[in-house]
Amino acid sequence: xxxxxxxxxxxxxxxxxxxxxxxxxxxxxxxxxxxxxxxxxxxxxxxxxxxxxxxxxxxxxxxxxxxxxx
Numbered sequence: 001x002x003x004x005x006x007x008x009x010x011x012x013x014x015x016x017x018x019x020x021x022x023x024x025x026x027x028x029x030x031x032x033x034x035x036x037x038x039x040x041x042x043x044x045x046x047x048x049x050x051x052x053x054x055x056x057x058x059x060x061x062x063x064x065x066x067x068x069x070x
Contacts, residue, residue, distance in 0.1 A: 013042060019053060
């Protein structure tokens, strides 16, 4: 996994799932470089790609609640 290292390295705000440690899920590509350079550190861009695993139940519950309260 490619994480920042060094004396000032900070752990991710939300830890990565262990299922992301293999494969190309955390590989650098043009979008990961662009987003890191242009988005705030606490922002998650959900606009590119598709998950290859189902979201956790708490994410589905939160999305359902948010959509039902619009």
